[in-house]
Amino acid sequence: RAAAVQQPAPWDAPAVRGVALQHGICPYYLSQELVRWADVVVADYHYYYDSAAMLYALTQQQGWRVAVLVDEAHNLLERARSMYTAPLSPFELAAARQAATGPVKKALDALHRQWNALGKTVGQAAEDADAPGAPGVLHAGATAPARPIAATPSYQTHATVPPALLGAVQRAVGAMAEAQADQPLPPGDAVLVFYWSLLHFQSLAEQFGPHALFDLQRTATPPRSRSGRARTPATTLCIRNVMPAPHLAARHAAAQATVLFSGTLSPPQFYRDLLGLPPDTAWLDVAAPFAAHQLQVRVAPHISTRWRDREASLAPIADLVAAQYARQPGNYLCFASSFDYLQRVAATLAQRHPQVPQWQQTREMDDASRAAFLARFTEGGQGVGLAVLGGAFAEGVDLPGTRLIGAFIATLGLPQVNAVNDAMQCALDEVMGPGQGYACTYLYPGLRKVVQAAGRVIRTEHDQGVVVLMDDRFQRAEVRALLPQWWQVG
Secondary structure (H helix, E strand, O other), X not given: OHHXXXXXXXXXXXXXXXXXXXXOOOHHHHHHXXXXXXXXXXXXXXXXXXXXXXXXXXXXXXXXXXXXXXXXXXXXXXXXXXXXXXXEOHHHHHHHHHHOOHHHHHHHHHHHHHHXXXXXXXXXXXXXXXXXXXXXXXXXXXXXXXXXXXXXXXXEEEOOOOHHHHHHHHHHHHHHHHHHHHOOOOOOOHHHHHHHHHHXXXXXXXXXXXXXXXXXXXXXXXXXXXXXXXXXXXXXXXXXXXXXXXXXXXXXHHOOEEEEOOOOOOOHHHHHHHOOOOOOOOOOOOOOOOOHHHEEEEEXXXXXOOHHHHHHHHHHHHHHHHHHXXXXXXXXXXXXXXXXXXXXXXXXXXXXXXXXXXXEOOOOOOHHHHHHHHHOOOOOOOEEEXXXXXXXXXXXXXXXXXXXXXXXXXXOOOOOOOHHHHHHHHHHHHHHOOOHHHHXXXXXXXXXXXXXXHOOOOXXXXXXXXXXXXXXXXXXXXXXXXXXXXXXXX
């Protein structure tokens, strides 16, 4: 600590890491100790909100009066969900069983038997759901006051964590803890890796309630054995957080004040309820510093980007992009809902309008590739960059002036319709009331991404630009209500 405090401010990650490694200690723990001498701490969400957050623990231990400022607070929801979600991988279990010996091996084998027994029920639950009047099992997307919520050939939810499974988890944790006490395992050991996963799972199982799902998802269908017998498919078990409010409420209560801010926190009640904010939380809607005349917002009602209409939408999207580019040449971003859709739009644009320069976001771009993509947006430049909504170029990108003069958004940004999201929708219907699940699971997150992407166009009080919303559903009142008030949608 004495060496660290001699470093010039700020004590950033490279500085702390350098001092820690010189003394052979963990940089993370040194940074936590340095918090004791700091007035302002800048950190990622999980340092305060995670279940194992040492920063939060220090505030409790030391009785500090802290103020928490949460930037880009719209991201806290998904981040908190991931913090309080605990998947158990069948492959981690297999690796741990292979490496384990003695009582640990015996306990993991018992857990494996319980796991397999549950895995075998996944397909059967889907068959039961197909039976007329089947009790207690619902198709994905259905709504009812009781769970299980969803059953498909590869996915199933339970109302609780089965006691037999939880007992096997607890016995395995106990055996592994005793073995650790006798002979600590090195970092990266397969048994130790699985031990941490089991501890997280056990902790969340003890707090399980309507705010979470316990689900099973088949990850693979293994080949038959040499004898021709069918093997049990690999199944991932997961305590999946749906509503992080119960976990975050204590964090908010421990702070003297919490201020969450973002350009896209609409509607307020959605974030208050899901993030565990008190009912009397104050809401301040700061007017945008921009004027309506700076941004033309147009809807293309002749285009549908629904899954069934994707093929028919390609030519109209390409023609609309090319027409706007011909009318006002410059730099544009065109957002699609997936890489597959992006590539199909790009190919159609190249075929029908080869005169329009274009460049594309690709999967797994590294820092250099992302920098090269953005470098194409020069002052006075001309061309169309195609990107995925919700990806690296849809948020946090600053292209003022003529570096970007317009955006095309060919999607409502709705999350993929699948069994997991449908189960979350049903769980939210139970907690928040019928009909709220769809808005909270699909509509609100989707429109937030749309507004974030459109926000790349106007970055200063002097910018001028255009945003084209390409889907007929942008004409709906419930969708329009989620767009910024200063927009005048034409």
